[in-house]
Amino acid sequence: MNADRFASGIIKWRWAIIVLTFVIVGLISSGITSIGFSSNYRVFFSPDNEQLVAFETIQNTYSKSDNVLMVIEPKGGKVFDRDVLAAIQDLTERSWQLPYSTRVDSITNYQHTRAEEDDLIVADLVEFPEDVDLNYVENVALNEPLLVRRLISPEAHVTAINVTVQLPQLSESEMPEVVAAARKLSREFEEEYPSLSVYMTGSVMLGNAFSESAQKDMKNLMPIMLMVIIVTLWLLLRSFTGTIATVLVIFLSVLTAMGMFGHLGWTLTGPSTSAPTVITTMAVADCVHILVSFLFNLRQGMQKEAAMQESIRINLQPIFITSLTTVLGFMTMNFSEVPPFRDLGNTVAIGVIAAFFLSVFFLPALVCILPVSATKQAQRKSKAMDSLAGFIIDNRRGVLIGSGIVTLVLFALIPTNQINDDFIGYFKNSVEFRADTEFTADNLTGMYNIAYSLEQGESNGISTPEFLRQIEAFTDWLKAKDEVTNVETITEIFKRLNKNMHGDDQTYFKLPENKELAAQYLLLYEMSLPYGLDLNNQLNVDKSSVRILITMENIVTSETLKLEQEIAQWLDKNTDIETYYAASPNLMFSHIGKRNVDSMVMGVGYALVVIVLIMCIVLRSLKLGAVSVIPNIVPIGATFGIWGVMQGDVGISIGTGVGMILGIVIDNTVHFLSKYQRARREKDYSAEEAVRYAFSMVGTALWVTTFVLVAGFMVLALSDFNMNAYMGIFTACTITLALIFDFFALPALLLWLDKAPGNKARSMSKAENA
Structure with missing residues (x-):
């Protein structure tokens, strides 16, 4: 079926198409009711992710480490006060009531050990706040490595209660349930103790x-x-009918995509929530091209049905191609290491497919049954496009050279970028979680940590003196590093127990020299610990391995990876520990950033090859197919140059979004080249006339769609989730540069390539009269 017959069929069966569209979309959109939200950060990782597997292994070997850290700041600036300690003890006891809590640690219930004649006394550091010796408690707490910069600040002006929870992971409501209960407890606590902030x-x-x-x-x-x-549509199109029809197409496209999202059983996450906004933006482009041509035809005196039929005829192929390339671009997100970005890419791809069918079926049918008129304002836009074409034609050499210089300068700035992420920085400063986390980092401790599981290999082997000495040396080396704020290690407990068992003689604050003695000390200590405060968070069941928890400043991913590498080198060089592995949420995020960029480079490469082949086939020209690559790669590279100067960190969202951006920016190139090629082949225009023709036919539509796309992606910049915000800003910048390149460098490049002896330029008016 050719484009003419297709267009006439749309006009003929317009009522049936409208009714059928609403029925189909209604059925598909029923899946929206099945959509749920995921609050688990593990969704950012595939089940076979190496770091996730290591993390789950540590979680299953030792106690779970998911936690709520409640940081308490006395307004008087002094933690070691009887009233403050009583309040902390109260909150510690009440924290056990939080859903799924398995352990609560604070300075008041810290299991302090001391010698009393021949007995080892293990008890809460603060049992009775009203009678406690404040100086003694302060001295113990501020000299205990397991507490300082973990549960108490060195200045003793801030303290914390760490609640460990074990989520069954049977429902997505578990984490919000814990948070809601913690917030309720925090509010009640602050009301009861107004001198304390949480x-x-x-x-x-x-x-x-x-x-x-x-x-x-x-x-x-x-x-x-x-x-x-x-x-935007009203201001640019000045058509009430066109605006309403476009909004309906957007609405139906989003319903279709999100309905399929629900039917496929996907779960909404931070990145995938931007899908409706992106689909809304993408759905506009096809509608604008059809409507701009339609309104242009009306101004030329055509009847409504004929104007729409002609608009479909000249736009069907380029709209199909742009939709196809856009889908390919979003499908490259399946190369991402991050499942939520795969969901985003697939959802938007579904939305783009829906928008294509709605634009070429539903939109023309709807417009043809509604009253519509064309204003004269667009004539001024056409004159502006003609003037721009004239400027490019007259100054092609300067435009081409200038574009080349700007491109080289911006490309030279690309190396200023680095692959980096900060998952606290995923959220804007206005988000309560980020504000509280930064307060904690500034006053107490960092949120970033790495857990190391070090295996001795034998049951009860962790009491071996040589193994303990290696652990102590490792711990001392870690504590000397600037980025490390605290190291939780079993060796501190062994040294304290050895001192206690020698009458609290400080000279015995060292590791036991005998394996059997160390094992006896440990057994005696464990038998004295209360419920919920055992050593399962540091030792495995048969005591063949230990967990060391390294807490760090809130450092970026590149620094985390560097530290991991340094640790591996130190362990290999200075110990005979053969089996060890590291894991933590921020370590998982650190690794996935680099792997994500590597995989996306491959995905974009594949997409680029396919897109070039499509362009060569559609345009029936190897030369134009090859040329189509330039105005799409250059804006992406140029944006990376600008990004390197303005921001400098390429995170997961930007690394993933490059393929998507490629699929978007190529749309303008497709429309411009298709009109240029039509003028050259069907109308036998010269290169100069073909450029004028392309500007007159699609110039207005291109800048209208670009304006809408940029506005749409800039809306994402308002997101509290910086993954989405950065992706929106980066994409908007690239689309803007792509339009500039398509309007200036591409025509100049075409004129240079099509330059041939004896090919005399003719004016558009002469060509039309020929």
Whole structure:
């Protein structure tokens, strides 16, 4: 079926198409009711992710480490006060009531050991706040390595209660349930103790922040996006019917995509919540091209049906190609190491496919049954496009050289970027989780940590003196590093027990020299510990391995990877420990960033080859197919140059979004080249005339769609979730540069390539009269 017959069929069966569209979309959109939100940060990793597997292994070997850290700041600036200690003890006891809590640690219930004649006394550091010796408690706490910069600040102005939870992971509501209970407890505590302020961080709060940001974006960004679209379309098209029809196409496209999202059983996460906003933006482009040509035809005196039929005829192929390349671009996100970005890419791809069918079936059918008129304002836009074409034609050499110089300068700045992420920085400063986490980092401890499981290999082998000495040396080396704030290690307990068992003689604050003696000390200590405060968070069941928890400043991923490498080198060089592995949420995020970029480079490479082949086939020209690559690669590279100067860190979202961006920016090139090629082949125009023709036919549509796309992606910049915000800013910048390149460098490049002896330029008016 050719384009003419297709277009006439749309006009003929317009009522049936409209009714059938609503029925199909209605059925598909029923899947929306099945969509849920995930608040688990583990969704960012595939089940076979190496670091996730290591993390789960440590979680299953030792106690779970998911936590809520409640940081308490006395307004008087002094923790070691009777009233403050009584309040901390109260909150410690009440924290056991939080859902799924398995352990609560604070300075008041810290299991302090001391010698009393021949007995080892193990008890809470603060049992009775009203009678406690404040100087003694302060001295013990501030000299205990397991407490300082973990549960008490060196200045004793801030303290913390760490609640460890064991989530069954049977429902997505578990984490929000814990957070809701913790917030309720925090509010009640602050009301009862107005002189104390509570800040909450930890892995549970992190996971919940992902979910809350996602839900907030869904609630706030879509209305803003629709408002931007409606106002922009009205101002640029001056057509009430066209605006309403486009909004309907957007609405139906989003319903279709999100309905399929639900039917496929996917779960919304931080990145995938931007899908409706991105689909809204992408759906506009096809509609604008059809409507701009339609309104142009009306101004030329055509009847409504004929104007629409002609618009479909000249736009069907380029719209199909742009939709195909856009889908390919978003499908490259399946190369990402991050499952939520795969969901985003697949969802938007579904939305783009839906938008294509709605644009070529539903939109023309709807417009043809509604009243519509064309204003004269667009004539001024056409004159502006003709003037721009004239400028490019007259100054082609200067434009080409200038474009080349700017490109080289911006490309030279690309190396200023580095692959880096900061998962606290995933959230804007206004997000409560980030504010509380930064307060904690500034006043107490970092949230970033790495857990190391070091295996001795034999049952009860961790009491071996040589193994303990190697652990102590490792711990001392770690403590000397600037980025390390605290090291939780079993050797501190062994040294303290050895001192206690020698009458608290400080000279015995060292590791036991006998394996059997060390094992006896450990057994005696464990038997004295209360429920919930055992050593399962540091030792495995048969005591053949230990866990060392390294807490760090809030460092970026590149620094985390560097530290991991340094640790591996130190362990290999200075110990005979053969089996060890490291894991933590921030270590997982650190590794996935680099792997994600590597995999996306491969994906974009494949997509680029396929897109070039498609362009060569559609344009029936190897030369134009090859040329089509330049105006799409250059803007992406140029944006990386600008990004390197303005920001400098390429995170997961930008690394993943390159393929998506490629699929978007090529749309303008497809439309411009298709009109240029039509003029050259069908109308036998010269290169200069073909450039004028392309500008007159699609120039207005291109800058209208670009304006809408940029506005749409800039709406993402309002997101509290910086993954989405950065992706939106980067994409908007690239699309803007792509339009500039398509409007200036591409025509100049075409004129240079098509330059041939004896090919005399003719004016457009002469060509039309020929």
